Amino acid sequence: MNQPVRHGAMRARNLALVLGEIAGGGPLTRAALAELTGLTKTTVSSLVADLLSAGLVAQAPAARGGERGRPGVEVRLSGEHVAALGLEVNVDYLAACLVDLTGAVRARRTVRADNRASRPEPVLAALDRLAGETLAGVPSLRVAGAVLAVPGTVGERRVHHAPHLGWRNVETADIAARLSVAPVAVENEANLAALGELEFGAAPRDFLYVSGEIGVGAGLVRDGGLLRGSSGLAGELGHVVVTDGGPACRCGSRGCLEVYAGRGSLPDPASLAADDPRAAAACRRAGRALGLALSSAVNLLDPGTIVLGGCYVPLFPWLAPAVEAVLDERLGALRPAPPALVPAVTGPDAAVLGAAGQVLRRVLADPASLA
Amino acid sequence: MNQPVRHGAMRARNLALVLGEIAGGGPLTRAALAELTGLTKTTVSSLVADLLSAGLVAQAPAARGGERGRPGVEVRLSGEHVAALGLEVNVDYLAACLVDLTGAVRARRTVRADNRASRPEPVLAALDRLAGETLAGVPSLRVAGAVLAVPGTVGERRVHHAPHLGWRNVETADIAARLSVAPVAVENEANLAALGELEFGAAPRDFLYVSGEIGVGAGLVRDGGLLRGSSGLAGELGHVVVTDGGPACRCGSRGCLEVYAGRGSLPDPASLAADDPRAAAACRRAGRALGLALSSAVNLLDPGTIVLGGCYVPLFPWLAPAVEAVLDERLGALRPAPPALVPAVTGPDAAVLGAAGQVLRRVLADPASLA
DNA sequence: TCTATTTAGTCCATAATGTGAACTAAAGGG
DNA sequence: CCCTTTAGTTCACATTATGGACTAAATAGA
Numbered sequence: 134m135n136q137p138v139r140h141g142a143m144r145a146r147n148l149a150l151v152l153g154e155i156a157g158g159g160p161l162t163r164a165a166l167a168e169l170t171g172l173t174k175t176t177v178s179s180l181v182a183d184l185l186s187a188g189l190v191a192q193a194p195a196a197r198g199g200e201r202g203r204p205g206v207e208v209r210l211s212g213e214h215v216a217a218l219g220l221e222v223n224v225d226y227l228a229a230c231l232v233d234l235t236g237a238v239r240a241r242r243t244v245r246a247d248n249r250a251s252r253p254e255p256v257l258a259a260l261d262r263l264a265g266e267t268l269a270g271v272p273s274l275r276v277a278g279a280v281l282a283v284p285g286t287v288g289e290r291r292v293h294h295a296p297h298l299g300w301r302n303v304e305t306a307d308i309a310a311r312l313s314v315a316p317v318a319v320e321n322e323a324n325l326a327a328l329g330e331l332e333f334g335a336a337p338r339d340f341l342y343v344s345g346e347i348g349v350g351a352g353l354v355r356d357g358g359l360l361r362g363s364s365g366l367a368g369e370l371g372h373v374v375v376t377d378g379g380p381a382c383r384c385g386s387r388g389c390l391e392v393y394a395g396r397g398s399l400p401d402p403a404s405l406a407a408d409d410p411r412a413a414a415a416c417r418r419a420g421r422a423l424g425l426a427l428s429s430a431v432n433l434l435d436p437g438t439i440v441l442g443g444c445y446v447p448l449f450p451w452l453a454p455a456v457e458a459v460l461d462e463r464l465g466a467l468r469p470a471p472p473a474l475v476p477a478v479t480g481p482d483a484a485v486l487g488a489a490g491q492v493l494r495r496v497l498a499d500p501a502s503l504a
Numbered sequence: 505m506n507q508p509v510r511h512g513a514m515r516a517r518n519l520a521l522v523l524g525e526i527a528g529g530g531p532l533t534r535a536a537l538a539e540l541t542g543l544t545k546t547t548v549s550s551l552v553a554d555l556l557s558a559g560l561v562a563q564a565p566a567a568r569g570g571e572r573g574r575p576g577v578e579v580r581l582s583g584e585h586v587a588a589l590g591l592e593v594n595v596d597y598l599a600a601c602l603v604d605l606t607g608a609v610r611a612r613r614t615v616r617a618d619n620r621a622s623r624p625e626p627v628l629a630a631l632d633r634l635a636g637e638t639l640a641g642v643p644s645l646r647v648a649g650a651v652l653a654v655p656g657t658v659g660e661r662r663v664h665h666a667p668h669l670g671w672r673n674v675e676t677a678d679i680a681a682r683l684s685v686a687p688v689a690v691e692n693e694a695n696l697a698a699l700g701e702l703e704f705g706a707a708p709r710d711f712l713y714v715s716g717e718i719g720v721g722a723g724l725v726r727d728g729g730l731l732r733g734s735s736g737l738a739g740e741l742g743h744v745v746v747t748d749g750g751p752a753c754r755c756g757s758r759g760c761l762e763v764y765a766g767r768g769s770l771p772d773p774a775s776l777a778a779d780d781p782r783a784a785a786a787c788r789r790a791g792r793a794l795g796l797a798l799s800s801a802v803n804l805l806d807p808g809t810i811v812l813g814g815c816y817v818p819l820f821p822w823l824a825p826a827v828e829a830v831l832d833e834r835l836g837a838l839r840p841a842p843p844a845l846v847p848a849v850t851g852p853d854a855a856v857l858g859a860a861g862q863v864l865r866r867v868l869a870d871p872a873s874l875a
Numbered sequence: 876t877c878t879a880t881t882t883a884g885t886c887c888a889t890a891a892t893g894t895g896a897a898c899t900a901a902a903g904g905g
Numbered sequence: 906c907c908c909t910t911t912a913g914t915t916c917a918c919a920t921t922a923t924g925g926a927c928t929a930a931a932t933a934g935a
Contacts, residue, residue: 135524137543138509138517139922140891146509147893153506164912172508176893178913202911203901286838294838339734351804360731362806363710366839369803374796374834377747386799386834425745428757429800432740433722435733463745463757467657468737469664510893511920518922535883547922549884573882574930 144180145501147172151180152500155190155208162195162205181208187504188214188275189234189496210235215496215503218268218279218314219489220260223322224248224297224347227260229267230482232489233274234496236333241482242267250299257311265313277496277503279314280488282322284346288365292319296383297347320491322484323368324359326477327352329487330440332494334479341436342477343370343427345443347396353434360434371395373426393422402447416451423452424459431464431472442477449476515551516872518543522551523871526561526579533566533576552579558875559585559646560605560867581606586867586874589639589650589685590860591631594693595619595668595718598631600638601853603860604645605867607704612853613638621670628682636684648867648874650685651859653693655717659736663690667754668718691862693855694739695730697848698723700858701811703865705849712807713848714741714798716770716816720762724805731805742766744797764793773818787822794823795830802835802843813848820847 136142147170154169155161163181167174184190191211197204212233221228225248230241242263248256260281268276285295292303309317327342331354336342338357344350349371353360360367371391372384379388392398399419400412427439445452453474460471479486496503507513518541525540526532532540538548555561562582568575583604592599596619601612613634619627631652639647656666663674680688698713702725707713709728715721720742724731731738742762743755750759763769770790771783798810816823824845831842850857867874 135521135541137521137541137922138514140514140893143509143511143514143921144892150506150508162912170506170508173894174913175895175915176508179892197902199903200911201903201909203913205912293840355731355734360726360805363726363808363843364806364839367804367806369806369838372803372834372838373800374745375748377796384838385836425748426800429744429797430804432743433738433801433804434731435735435738435740437734463743465756467665467740467743467755468735472734508893511922514892515921533883544923545884546886546924550921568931570932571882572880572932574884576883 141501145499147176148180148183148500148504149498151177152184152189152497155184156210156497160193160195160207160209162207164205166208183504184208184500187500189500189503212237212239213273214275215277216271216274217489217492217496218264218276219282219325219485219487219492220264220279220312221282221322221485221488222248222256222260222298223282223284223484227256227263228482228485229260229264230485230489231267231271231274231276232486232493234493236490236493238486239271239274240267241485248298253300253303253308254311256298257308261312276314278316278318278492279312280325280491281308281312281317281319282325282484282488283319284322284348286366286369287319287321293365318491320488321350321352321365321368323350324352324361325485325487325491326442326479326483327354327440327487328359328490329479329483329485330442330477331357331487332490333486334440334477334483336440336475336477337438339436340438340440341427341430341434341472342440342442343423343445345394345396345399345441345445349391349395351430353436370426370430373429375422375425390422390426394419394426396444399444399448405448405451413451416448417455420452420455421459424456425463427456428460428463431460432467435468436472438473438475440475440477442479442483443481446476446480512872516870518547519551519554519871519875520869522548523555523560523868526555527581527868531564531566531578531580533578535576537579554875555579555871558871560871560874583608583610584644585646586648587642587645588860588863588867589635589647590653590696590856590858590863591635591650591683592653592693592856592859593619593627593631593669594653594655594855598627598634599853599856600631600635601856601860602638602642602645602647603857603864605864607861607864609857610642610645611638612856619669624671624674624679625682627669628679632683647685649687649689649863650683651696651862652679652683652688652690653696653855653859654690655693655719657735657737658690658692664736689862691859692721692723692736692739694721695723695732696856696858696862697813697850697854698725698811698858699730699861700850700854700856701813701848702728702858703861704857705811705854707811707846707848708809710807711809711811712798712801712805712843713811713813714794714816716765716767716812716814718767720766722801724807741797741801744800746793746796761793761797765790765797767815770815770819776819776822784822787819788826791823791826792830795827796834798827799831799834802831803838806839807843809844809846811846811848813850813854814852817847817851 212235286293323344351368351370376388382389404412583606657664694715722739722741747759753760775783
């Protein structure tokens with residue numbers, strides 16, 4: 134941010150501006166791009182030429198319906214040259230997926246693996262093999278980088294603590310050194326799931342994603358970016374107070390949301406479908422606790438929408454009424470209306486997809502670094 | 505953000521870069537600026553010439569202690585030309601203050617006024633008179649703009665709701681039209697107090713400011729900027745759950761923090777100084793509630809530091825131990841250490857100072873708009 | 876005191892980049 | 906077949922940063 138702006142930086146920004154319009158607004162002619170960006174036709178032509186030679190965009194004559202004038206040439210994102218790798222280490226599986234610039238998933242692999250109380254080295258070796266197999270199927274794409282999703286707290290330079298994996302203070306640089314792609318970034322799984330929902334799901338640009346897994350996490354997406362916190366530990370919704378002095382939580386405290394609404398406290402969706410009244414009651418209890426914690430989160434973060442993901446998705450029809458009742462009750466007078474509550478649509482792939490999406494986002498934001 | 509970058513924008517950024525270094529790093533010579541910014545001496549000289557002719561900086565020969573070589577000319581912020589107006593409408597007073605570019609308070613006025621259940625027009629007329637009087641004492645300064653602090657929720661274009669003033673849906677444009685300065689922006693009082701603490705207090709760049717008044721508000725400052733929420737309603741710490749089903753709160757819900765730790769529930773600092781055990785016990789109760797709410801806030805927002813402001817400042821020695829005890833208890837295992845807890849230093853002026861500071865920040869971020 | 880050295884700041888030719896008007900290209904309409 | 910319309914390119918020009926040469930002003934040492 135505090136870098137001087139030279140001619141190169143000016144061009145880099147304009148390159149990103151044009152590429153961003155192409156990515157956001159479908160295929161566009163140079164003339165339309167000039168109109169949209171405010172740049173001259175001359176400049177747009179020159180920028181598009183750079184994007185073409187970098188392989189980021191492709192062009193084709195525009196399909197048109199009888200308008201007068203010379204037909205334009207439409208420029209669109211090219212899926213044929215650049216792609217991004219999303220990786221995930223989770224408690225009982227490893228996953229990799231390759232997504233091209235257009236957002237199309239070109240290859241995907243998942244293997245079961247018990248990573249409880251594991252050491253990073255063998256897990257990363259297995260992950261690197263999986264990544265290699267994933268790339269092997271689609272050899273012509275240049276991989277612009279990878280992002281790794283881990284279920285734990287991730288700071289600037291290291292994974293602070295991933296309790297279910299038993300990892301503590303694992304340096305990002307060490308992780309990167311054990312993988313055959315570069316560059317590699319590491320990010321919290323719930324955060325990446327939130328971004329996956331943003332880019333591959335139906336979520337608006339501004340929402341709180343709640344990831345219901347063994348633990349409960351949350352990622353706040355604001356204007357397309359994540360709230361990370363001063364040390365990357367923001368969004369620990371699972372340890373928000375529900376009952377002062379309630380049952381003990383594995384974090385050492387008591388009455389946290391995770392105790393009431395973690396996967397361990399939720400019924401099987403099958404028994405709900407079978408109209409088991411005990412399961413429905415358990416869902417209502419969890420929903421009330423989730424509503425209480427979310428009311429605090431809404432007061433503090435003011436998200437426009439709340440997206441329930443992970444294991445909350447199949448339970449959504451039973452969970453949502455209780456959550457909404459508490460939100461209505463607690464958020465009445467102060468704000469116009471409580472945020473909308475919706476289920477996630479990306480499913481268990483959200484985190485890997487979000488991880489790949491982060492790489493794509495970096496490419497779109499700074500195409501000059503590839504050209 | 506999605507604007508094309510032309511030569512003019514390039515220069516504007518570099519102008520801001522140089523001015524930012526001058527503002528942040530005290531008086532600096534052109535050579536030092538070139539070193540710090542990465543720009544060439546030539547460019548720095550040209551940029552400084554623009555800043556000088558805009559009246560934003562002044563220069564004077566450097567005081568030096570026997571080094572060899574030609575002595576440099578030190579460039580520093582000039583307090584003689586540009587200033588900012590901070591304004592505040594609160595429940596029982598109006599305030600205005602004029603701060604020059606160096607951050608020095610050049611004039612300040614406060615008048616008592618009962619603004620409960622008021623209409624905006626007469627209040628703004630009185631505020632405009634107060635602003636006029638404040639400016640009258642210091643006629644040579646050019647006022648670059650004003651920011652108005654109000655105790656309520658503020659969105660992009662309007663004040664949504666200021667319950668204690670009885671204002672609802674008051675348009676920012678209408679407010680601006682009734683004041684004799686321009687441009688005018690409006691912002692929540694707790695948010696501006698947070699920024700006041702940032703710029704005029706001792707807070708780091710990254711903290712949660714808790715404003716204890718009749719209600720309890722909070723402003724999260726991250727990297728020098730504010731977390732506003734999707735509709736400007738973030739930071740409502742006062743209505744975070746402390747006890748599900750606790751005593752009724754004026755927001756219509758129950759067991760909110762405000763019930764336990766609003767000004768109405770806190771003892772008089774004088775009785776604490778007189779060692780009244782009942783007052784100390786009340787403080788401990790409030791502190792425990794504040795600690796519970798803050799533990800949720802820390803889990804969600806991960807601030808590096810928590811600054812207690814407003815009426816919590818005189819109570820800090822009695823309040824802090826209870827708050828810290830709860831934070832230690834609830835945040836133990838997950839993060840390295842709970843955030844530091846410190847009292848605010850700016851006092852009741854925090855909001856007006858922060859308001860003026862916002863104008864200064866805008867000038868520093870975009871000096872080209874004035875030049 | 877004079878000269879070398881060092882550091883600050885300016886001058887000027889050059890390079891990068893966007894602008895805008897003129898121009899060329901390619902379509903449809905009459 | 907020519908006119909009009911729209912797309913895209915060419916070229917002279919403006920703006921701005923660069924970098925080396927130059928000037929300015931101090932101290933150190935002979």
